[in-house]
Amino acid sequence: GAVVSQHPSWVICKSGTSVKIECRSLDFQATTMFWYRQFPKQSLMLMATSNEGSKATYEQGVEKDKFLINHASLTLSTLTVTSAHPEDSSFYICSAPHRVGGLLAGGNEQYFGPGTRLTVT
Amino acid sequence: AQSVSQHNHHVILSEAASLELGCNYSYGGTVNLFWYVQYPGQHLQLLLKYFSGDPLVKGIKGFEAEFIKSKFSFNLRKPSVQWSDTAEYFCAVKGGRRALTFGSGTRLQVQP
Numbered sequence: 001g002a003v004v005s006q007h008p009s010w011v012i013c014k015s016g017t018s019v020k021i022e023c024r025s026l027d028f029q030a031t032t033m034f035w036y037r038q039f040p041k042q043s044l045m046l047m048a049t050s051n052e053g054s055k056a057t058y059e060q061g062v063e064k065d066k067f068l069i070n071h072a073s074l075t076l077s078t079l080t081v082t083s084a085h086p087e088d089s090s091f092y093i094c095s096a097p098h099r100v101g102g103l104l105a106g107g108n109e110q111y112f113g114p115g116t117r118l119t120v121t
Numbered sequence: 122a123q124s125v126s127q128h129n130h131h132v133i134l135s136e137a138a139s140l141e142l143g144c145n146y147s148y149g150g151t152v153n154l155f156w157y158v159q160y161p162g163q164h165l166q167l168l169l170k171y172f173s174g175d176p177l178v179k180g181i182k183g184f185e186a187e188f189i190k191s192k193f194s195f196n197l198r199k200p201s202v203q204w205s206d207t208a209e210y211f212c213a214v215k216g217g218r219r220a221l222t223f224g225s226g227t228r229l230q231v232q233p
Contacts, residue, residue: 034220043211044165044223093165097219108153110221114164 002028002098006113013084013120020080021116023050023094029074030096034110035067038091050077050094084120092116123148123216127224134202135232142197142227144186144212153215154195156186157223160208168210171195182206207231 003026013019023033031052036044048069049057056069066088068080081088093115097108128143146152156168169180176188186197195212209228213221 032219041228043226044221046220046222049220095221108215108219109167109170110155110215112157112165 002026002096002109002111004094004096004111004113006092006094006116008116009114010117011119013118015085015120016083018080018082019084019118020078021092021094021118023077023079023096023113025075025096025098025111028096028098030077030098031074033071033077033094033096035069035077035079036093036095038093038115040091044093047079047092050079052077081118084118086120089118089120092118123152123214123218123222125212125214125222125224127210127212127227129227130225131228131230133230133232136204137201138231140197140199140202140206140229142210142212142229144195144197144224145193146195146212146214146216147193148214148216150216154186154188155213155215155221156180156184156195156197157211157213158208159211159226165211168197202229202231204231204233 005024007022033050035047038044047062050069050071052071058064071077095110095112124147126145154171157165158168168184169178171178171188179185184199209226211226212224
């Protein structure tokens with residue numbers, strides 16, 4: 001099946017520094033990828049939609065200047081948390097849609113990366 | 122806009138008990154529905170999905186879900202839970218937008 005990887009799996013950084021998280025689709029191309037954030041004991045919240053060849057689309061309340069997204073190729077999207085603060089500490093998860101099934105009965109299934117745990121000290 | 126609500130936030134069951142987790146969605150058009158499981162310290166895994174066809178969907182590990190369009194529901198069921206089913210369960214819907222919208226999650230605790 002389709003695989004999505006993320007790097008790094010965890011990172012600790014000091015307040016004020018920037019951190020880059022990579023999301024790769026390993027065996028399929030993804031013109032769109034999604035970035036989610038999950039706080040402890042909470043659900044996944046969509047942060048932004050990463051679009052290859054165009055600007056990312058951010059959800060309401062997500063600062064685009066703080067969370068920079070670059071969809072560099074059909075298999076890679078990066079999320080850079082700029083000037084990180086302790087409140088940015090969270091679990092960041094990316095996903096990419098990939099069509100499964102036949103033309104009539106199939107649909108787009110989301111394949112999730114394993115997540116990146118960011119801790120800002 | 123699409124939304125999902127999961128009514129049970131925390132469920133505690135004994136082993137071999139039957140499980141049903143509620144999920145209701147809000148969206149007027151065609152939907153794709155999913156149930157994901159997240160074991161402690163691990164990433165999301167797809168349990169099952171509904172795109173079209175038979176509304177009773179069977180997934181991995183003995184789980185199944187029934188899509189009832191008239192009730193906008195997609196409840197997850199398992200006839201007999203095991204201790205290893207202890208995890209967080211998320212219902213998700215894909216409607217008009219390509220991203221998934223997740224419910225708040227249900228924490229299932231199975232006691233041996």
